[in-house]
Amino acid sequence: xxxxxxxxxxxxxxxxxxxxxxxxxxxxxxxxxxxxxxxxxxxxxxxxxxxxxxxxxxxxxxxxxxxxxxxxxxxxxxxxxxxxxxxxxxxxxxxxxxxxxxxxxxxxxxxxxxxxxxxxxxxxxxxxxxxxxxxxxxxxxxxxxxxxxxxxxxxxxxxxxxxxxxxxxxxxxxxxxxxxxxxxxxxxxxxxxxxxxxxxxxxxxxxxxxxxxxxxxxxxxxxxxxxxxxxxxxxxxxxxxxxxxxxxxxxxxxxxxxxxxxxxxxxxxxxxxxxxxxxxxxxxxxxxxxxxxxxxxxxxxxxxxxxxxxxxxxxxxxxxxxxxxxxxxxxxxxxxxxxxxxxxxxxxxxxxxxxxxxxxxxxxxxxxxxxxxxxxxxxxxxxxxxxxxxxxxxxxxxxxxxxxxxxxxxxxxxxxxx
Amino acid sequence: xxxxxxxxxxxxxxxxxxxxxxxxxxxxxxxxxxxxxxxxxxxxxxxxxxxxxxxxxxxxxxxxxxxxxxxxxxxxxxxxxxxxxxxxxxxxxxxxxxxxxxxxxxxxxxxxxxxxxxxxxxxxxxxxxxxxxxxxxxxxxxxxxxxxxxxxxxxxxxxxxxxxxxxxxxxxxxxxxxxxxxxxxxxxxxxxxxxxxxxxxxxxxxxxxxxxxxxxxxxxxxxxxxxxxxxxxxxxxxxxxxxxxxxxxxxxxxxxxxxxxxxxxxxxxxxxxxxxxxxxxxxxxxxxxxxxxxxxxxxxxxxxxxxxxxxxxxxxxxxxxxxxxxxxxxxxxxxxxxxxxxxxxxxxxxxxxxxxxxxxxxxxxxxxxxxxxxxxxxxxxxxxxxxxxxxxxxxxxxxxxxxxxxxxxxxxxxxxxx
Numbered sequence: 001x002x003x004x005x006x007x008x009x010x011x012x013x014x015x016x017x018x019x020x021x022x023x024x025x026x027x028x029x030x031x032x033x034x035x036x037x038x039x040x041x042x043x044x045x046x047x048x049x050x051x052x053x054x055x056x057x058x059x060x061x062x063x064x065x066x067x068x069x070x071x072x073x074x075x076x077x078x079x080x081x082x083x084x085x086x087x088x089x090x091x092x093x094x095x096x097x098x099x100x101x102x103x104x105x106x107x108x109x110x111x112x113x114x115x116x117x118x119x120x121x122x123x124x125x126x127x128x129x130x131x132x133x134x135x136x137x138x139x140x141x142x143x144x145x146x147x148x149x150x151x152x153x154x155x156x157x158x159x160x161x162x163x164x165x166x167x168x169x170x171x172x173x174x175x176x177x178x179x180x181x182x183x184x185x186x187x188x189x190x191x192x193x194x195x196x197x198x199x200x201x202x203x204x205x206x207x208x209x210x211x212x213x214x215x216x217x218x219x220x221x222x223x224x225x226x227x228x229x230x231x232x233x234x235x236x237x238x239x240x241x242x243x244x245x246x247x248x249x250x251x252x253x254x255x256x257x258x259x260x261x262x263x264x265x266x267x268x269x270x271x272x273x274x275x276x277x278x279x280x281x282x283x284x285x286x287x288x289x290x291x292x293x294x295x296x297x298x299x300x301x302x303x304x305x306x307x308x309x310x311x312x313x314x315x316x317x318x319x320x321x322x323x324x325x326x327x328x329x330x331x332x333x334x335x336x337x338x339x340x341x342x343x344x345x346x347x348x349x350x351x352x353x354x355x356x357x358x359x360x361x362x363x364x365x366x367x368x369x370x371x372x373x374x375x376x377x378x379x380x381x382x383x384x385x386x387x388x389x390x391x392x393x394x395x396x397x398x399x400x401x402x403x404x405x406x407x408x409x410x411x412x413x414x415x416x417x418x
Numbered sequence: 419x420x421x422x423x424x425x426x427x428x429x430x431x432x433x434x435x436x437x438x439x440x441x442x443x444x445x446x447x448x449x450x451x452x453x454x455x456x457x458x459x460x461x462x463x464x465x466x467x468x469x470x471x472x473x474x475x476x477x478x479x480x481x482x483x484x485x486x487x488x489x490x491x492x493x494x495x496x497x498x499x500x501x502x503x504x505x506x507x508x509x510x511x512x513x514x515x516x517x518x519x520x521x522x523x524x525x526x527x528x529x530x531x532x533x534x535x536x537x538x539x540x541x542x543x544x545x546x547x548x549x550x551x552x553x554x555x556x557x558x559x560x561x562x563x564x565x566x567x568x569x570x571x572x573x574x575x576x577x578x579x580x581x582x583x584x585x586x587x588x589x590x591x592x593x594x595x596x597x598x599x600x601x602x603x604x605x606x607x608x609x610x611x612x613x614x615x616x617x618x619x620x621x622x623x624x625x626x627x628x629x630x631x632x633x634x635x636x637x638x639x640x641x642x643x644x645x646x647x648x649x650x651x652x653x654x655x656x657x658x659x660x661x662x663x664x665x666x667x668x669x670x671x672x673x674x675x676x677x678x679x680x681x682x683x684x685x686x687x688x689x690x691x692x693x694x695x696x697x698x699x700x701x702x703x704x705x706x707x708x709x710x711x712x713x714x715x716x717x718x719x720x721x722x723x724x725x726x727x728x729x730x731x732x733x734x735x736x737x738x739x740x741x742x743x744x745x746x747x748x749x750x751x752x753x754x755x756x757x758x759x760x761x762x763x764x765x766x767x768x769x770x771x772x773x774x775x776x777x778x779x780x781x782x783x784x785x786x787x788x789x790x791x792x793x794x795x796x797x798x799x800x801x802x803x804x805x806x807x808x809x810x811x812x813x814x815x816x817x818x819x820x821x822x823x824x825x826x827x828x829x830x831x832x833x834x835x836x
Contacts (some may be wrong), residue, residue: 053766055622154641154644157455159591159595159598160591160592160595161645162644163588163589163591163594164588164591166584166585166588167584167585167586167588167589168585170581170582170585170588171581171585173577173581173582176577176581177578178671179576180577180743185749188747188749189746189748189749212752212754212755212758213758215750215755215759216755216758216759216762219744219745219750219759220762222744223572223648224454226572226577226580226743226744227572227643227646227647227648228645228646228647229646229647230641300517325598325644326637326641326644328603328607328639330607330608331606331607331633332633332637333602333607334630336630337630337633338628340631340634340636341633341634344634344637345636
């Protein structure tokens, strides 16, 4: 290894590091002339450096032993970089078109070197705030989710492979615990970390903390999150974990990855699209009422689920005589039973998606970490009105999710929120 | 360690072994005079020696690298002895009155030394066949299940402890796979290992293999078994894994233990009591029509569930402000919500119990390993009639389990089977 023990890098020491790591140095054509290094970590947790030279480029991501946006008062294992790397490689294996390549990993330094997603790649969330339509987004993200979730589940794994992989990712418990706290716990209780658009949403936040029916449902989802090792999930698949251009969709930052319920990923993505939808009225101005953009978001929600569902079942059909041990072909040996088990599976996954998606929406409005979709609406009252509508929908979805059967019904419910 | 590498022991080499293992030798007062050793392994998997001397006694259980009742053609990791030991110690910690003490474990030799359950302890299944009433059975077994399942779940564990323990027991995958095959797969397909009381039940066995609705339900249960790490379950809690006297109830043989769904244990026990019930007509004779014994079994089924349910909720109430992270007291902070989450939890556990119990019944009638309750009925036609009634009830429970809400309704359904 390059450095004998962990130390946080800065722009200067990073150059020393690159010099002694052939897998990185070679990416720059083995020279450092004309190198530019820029720290761009705008996320909540890590430091990220873009390294560009005349002959090549990469990104360096280093995990520090605390949560960046909170500070050293909230320690967090830097081993998350290891799990992020394992997940990037696994997801990249199953979906190379939509996952950046890993060039280098240094466990001692908690440091990943990976492909630089060059301009015009931007964070999807920023594109959604700017009102940019991404015609291939639903196609791409549905492919990412279908592939990564199918191929890491018992629909493809033997139980031997599955238990080995589950055991390894049990090691990523600290990141799971962060999710447990900020998604499933803090929003439903008084917590020093909770924030909301005050005073407008004070009463709404209090209502969440006093809603017994909501708490019953969120308990079920938390148990599923903690106990059900269904597939290797990304664990943080919101619109800030996706980089896009009009032609490219790249899923980054799987440091929360572990074997959990599939609906947590699908729900995270769809839930964040719904947040983007409700934020649009806050971004509307005289030049652009955002009406047609809102329609595009709704179409993207619809297509994301429908394409995901279709691709997932196509993979299942393709591999139904394969190595997966959940549904042995000698048992599920006629088209009627195959149809019945798939229908049941997808229905449960749909309801999980709605539940987890709703929980992720709620926590972004009354929990610790908010989303730029709303935060960038400077008028607090206007922002609160947007957030309140999203919150009302999320509460409905969480409590009544089993009454919905198609994504079209969800789109209708979104439109009906006043 | 006593011996440098694994070797199967026999009565003679066992004496050599005991001599060099102080924790065993001392149990015999450090002498070998007057020692008797008897091999009594009547189970499916292992060799078991009872060692009795004038000043003490113990049992030696050794796992061989295959399944004893099948032979070397079905290899099975001898590491199961390690997981059995860990489980015995954990269960013994939470329920010392109903778990035999472990004196010695040798991982190299896959050998456990533990308390000898002296006469009149017999295997519960044999007592049920003989028509013996055990007045404390429901009280004891419900206590075992409530304690071992509660204290190893997220109702008591932090998620950190839970994930560590889950990861460790992922190593017991071979034993889990055996269950997956013989409980959830083989009975629903053509398999060389399946047996049934032929020709009487040939058609019934075929019906199981052609019942699409049944296959859909068993798939859901199999997924839960493979994916849901709810608590440290015994994994094989049938009436052959319990030794009893009128005053004592001891749970043995947890080599199938892993973190799985609680209902698998509760269902195994209740399902096997139901098998015992349906076998009684085969054991009736002029001297004893077994009618009052059948009533006792039904009462025991009723009491087992009701006492379990009551004790489990009492533990939950007792520890609701404790270390368990599933339901934080700051969220589940009023009696209404506490009541709602407990009701929902118990209802799901009840339905899991019925589903897993039914699956365990079915596999004992049309799968590889049958139960002595039926096997000891020598008249094949009479045996088939008993088995068919149990099978019909099991199919009903598996398919319609969500329609039942109390154990009383189950007892009524049992009585209604003609």
